[in-house]
Amino acid sequence: MDSLNKGSFIFSNQTSEQDFELMTRALDASISGVIITDNQQPDNPIIYCNAAFERITGYKRKEIIGHNCRFLQKEDRSQKEREILRNAVADGKSCVVEMRNYQKNGTLFWNELYMSPIKDAEGNVCYFIGVQNDVTRRKNIEQELKQHQDQMERKIEERTKSLRESEDYLASIVATVRESLVVLNPGFNVLSVNDHFIKTFKVSREETENKLLYELGNGQWDIPALKELLENILPTNNPVEEFEVEHDFPHIGKKLMLLNAHRIELEGQFKDRILIAIEDITDRREIERRKDDFLSIASHELKTPLTTIKGYVQVMNRLLPENASEKFKTVLQKTGIYITRLNNLISELLDVSRIQTGNIELHKEPFDFDKMVAEAVENIQSVTKTHTIILKGSTGITYVGDESHIVQVINNLLSNAIKYSPEEHQINVYLSRVSDFVKVSVTDTGMGISHEDQNKIFDRFFRVGEIQQRFPGMGIGLYICSEIIKNHGGTIWVESEKGQGSNFSFTLPLN
Template identity: 65%
Template sequence: MNNNIELYIQALDSANCGIIITDNTQPDNPIVYCNRAFETITGYSHDEIIGHNCRFLQGQDRSQPERSYIKKCISEGRDCKIEIRNYKKNGNLFWNELYVSPVKNSEGVVTHFIGVQNDITERKKAEHELREEKSSVERKIQERTKELVDSEAFLSSIVQTVRESLLVLDADYKVLSANTHFLNSFKVTTEDTVGKVLFELGNHQWDIETLRELLMKILPTNNPVIDYEVEHDFPHIGKKVMLLNAYRIEFEGQYKDRILIAIEDITEKKELDRRKDDFLSIASHELKTPLTTIKGLVQLLQRMIPKDSPERFNETLDKVSVYVDRLNVLISDLLDTSKIQSGNIELHVDPFEIDKTIRDTVENLSVSAPNHKISLSGSTNAVILGDELQISQVINNLISNAIKYSPGSDKVDVYINRVGSFVKVSVTDYGMGISSQDKAKIFDRFFRARDIQKKFPGLGIGLYISHEIIANHNGTLWVESEVGEGSTFSFTLPIMKNH
């Protein structure tokens, strides 16, 4: 039987079309299997796909009527076929021809759905171009000719005016133009640069192995190079840390194939970040020692309270203890942030039962937040190989945030389940929600949304720490949210094999 299953999986993985299987018995119908073609078509890895609902491929493009149609078919448990706009991991649009079929058990209940997708972008493009040709061939030629001229002029103006080093190369990596910022930053002249192959400039100072690999291997696939960090020691100007963005631009006619390279010098920024991290690390360590002493003295005073002491004295001492604890948590978070940035965060890896860890964390938080109902449902019976204390820290942070940012609600839902070879944990609140702009930065260090800054105190490092902890455990952490409708933070962790 196992041999047959392995054979079926091999057959699915060898298929050219993308295939997924979702579990209809679980909330939100999560993906529990995807074949290799699905990863190739979407650009996402297996670990980034498992646990998500299929709608994540539509990104912010949520007004498509096809979404309502497929939702209706799934709710009615019937087949459907649609053509829908999807988006790859790098943001590129592709048209998806999707077939969805239900899988029923012996009792006729739909337990799973099988989705088969094909990338029909080229067909859609051909259909669109055919319609354009039929409407007016002459108009099309005139518009494209004007577009070529305008695009070249526009590109030239951008290259010269942007306050960032920009290069335009042809398909053979020969420099067609370099803006003034590039010439000034790297101490070169136009005569030394324009018309020369990039890798042969100066004394071959731009013949950087990582840069050559980016331009020759990645760009030809039409994938842009985004925020790639390169460190190089240049003659005359010394060591530079640069952030490279490269795009392949396809025109027609004489301007066919251009490569645009934007180079941002982040040497000073990296040095400032290093100094800031050093300061945070030193300050946190220095504060930790006296704070521990203060905590001990407060505890000593609490044990020495005279029997006839006034109630206000006792209440004040208790408040001091609470605020010392808050300060201790804050300093611990700063220390964690410093360790993550320096790569010194330690993982104490041992097998542990994830269900028990989550249950214990929820129980502890329920005691400390009696005005909120934290509902836990689902189970996995799974064993995780990892740092139990750090995973508990993540769960604690997500639930605490759910309580903190839901001032008008007293309910938080925690759900755990298996998705393929992973455990998925979701924390749902019914609070203020997160805007699409803020979702893109929500896991950045020290990021806090503007409206949250005004209402709630904090440094904006809890989600950053949680994201890094889950990443260090080979899992993923993400958020789904709409403004005014609450948020669901979910993460996956690989299940320990042989358990």
Template identity: 65%
Template structure:
């Protein structure tokens, strides 16, 4: 039987169509299997796909009528076929021809859904081109010519005023045009630049091997180069750190295949960040030493408390101890952030039971918040090979945030499950929620949502640290949320491989 399953899996992985399987018995119908073609079509890796609901492929384009058809099909347990707009990991639009079919058990209950998708972008493009060809050819050429002339003049003005270096290359990587910012930034003339191959400019200063590989091997596949960091020593201007974005654009007619390159000089920004990180590390360490002494003295005062001490004295001492602990937590967070930035955070990996770790995290939170209602469902029954202390820190941080940002609610839901060779933990609150624009930045260092800065104290490092910890454990951490409807933070961790589970 296992041999047959292996054959079936090999067949699925050899298929050109993307295939996924979702578990309808779990909340939010998460993906538990995807084949290689699905990874290729979407641009996401297997580990980034498992545990998500397939709606993540629509990103923010969620008002398509086809989504209602899919939702009705899943709710009624029936088949459906739709053509829907999806987006790759790089944000590129592709049209997806999606077939959804339910899998039922012997009692007729829908346990899983199988989704088969095909990229029909080329077909859609051909359909649109056919419609356009039906228009009047002469009128189209006249309007297009006028539009090109106007756009060329307009875009040329914009390119010259942009405070970023811009280049246009042909398909052989010869420079067709550059803006004034490029010429002034790299101390070159237009005669030394235009008409020359990019990699031969000057003293071959742009003949940078990683950049050459990206432009010559990746761009021809239509994959853009996004925020690629290059550090290089240039004549006359010294060492520069640059952020490059490059796109291959296909035009009709004489402008066939152009490469657009935007270069942002981030040398000063990197130096400022380095200084901030140095200050953060030094300040945190320097603060830690006196704080440890203060904490020890407060503990000593608490143990040596006179019997005739007033209630005011006792309560004041208790408040001092609480605020010392809070300050200690803040400094510890800053130290963790500093270690992550410098790459010095250490992982002490050992096998541990994730169910036990979750339970201990819940008990710790309930001890400090006895009126809290935590609804726990599911269990992993799995061992994780990782740093249990760091994973505990993630769970504690997510639970603490669920309480902090739900001032009008005392309810939290926690769901634990297995998805493929991962465990998935979802923590749902019923609080203020997160806006669409803030969701993309919520895991950034020191980021705080605009509507929470004044109402809720904090430095904006807890989620950043949690995200880095989960990433270092080869898992993913993400959030789904709507303003006023609460938030669900989910993360996955790979299950430890043993002789029993392969």
């Protein structure tokens, strides 16, 4: 009997695993996007998505997990359907909506969303499942059918007339664009180039137009990277933006070019033509390299004398006479504080230099993630008298990564939260495990960041205009945080409303 029960258990367990694997494959084979959100965690984060959801939205799984579904609406937040979704989540009910969403590259698509709650045995809503379909084509057809046939014909006539009248005007614009423009046919023969191309690459129209691109200048344009772009990448990924090509031209020297390529998918006269915009970034990249070299050299040169000064200040503190005046003690204390600030600034510049040269080193070791976050919070709290930092949640995992670098990220996010919320007095830190990721969020109720600035907040040396006027800094802290998280295979982002605070979050993969 015992043997029979044991065998039944093994069979049942194997059957369950097979059923789960079959279900997962079925979901990934579905043409509908499927997500699951965790209603038990703050902000209802996404904990599962299938392959169709990635394909429809253009985001990778690591960029999806941990986010609230609203990130798909980007700045388009005035849709009434958002209120319907919020009410359905609050009431634990199902709903069906059609709303405007945006792919990672900014492309609009209409989403038909079916959302239903998943409840436990006591009737509590634990999760929500959402099934979405891209109904953009149907919406476009519906909109087109609403327009009267006469209006359509009139618009076509007006547009045709406008295009004819503006042909010379458009041609003059192309001629004056400060980028080299090339038009190719499907066989990669050059149909036309603008004046900037002629001037930059020192060729004539006679030896360029109606010639195979690869044969220009006695084979100077027979560039492997360019062939890869045109023959392999562009046919499957249209358009291609900011594709770097470096080539040593015999007559004009080495050039670093940034290419944007677009295949025109029209019928008729302009079918399958290819447009290439070429930006010469040789000089710009050299300036950036010299700037990085200067930062590296300056930081290293400043580090040595600063360390010596710091040592002298420490000696002065130890040898301070008992009868020293309070004014002298205050000056010495402030000197130590400013030396520490300067030392931290130089350390950040050195980090930027290492990142730019690819020399950032990660020393990955297993460590208690929850303990690391708690200690980081405790250290910041010990030197902060104006704010209270509240830590909630846990992961219960041992993470393999560079502990000191991740602590640097948490310290920077906490310091920024305190710095940019001078009128508020509470910072919230939430720690959680979301699917096979660990997630950390730092939330303040301070100044907030505009949607326009959120797209640049992690760029090197970027600072928001009004913040730059009120608070000192160089705008490299968040850039360093972003690079550290990226080097761990994770994602960092910000959600914020102007005047309503900010929520900085990052996820790190557990695998």
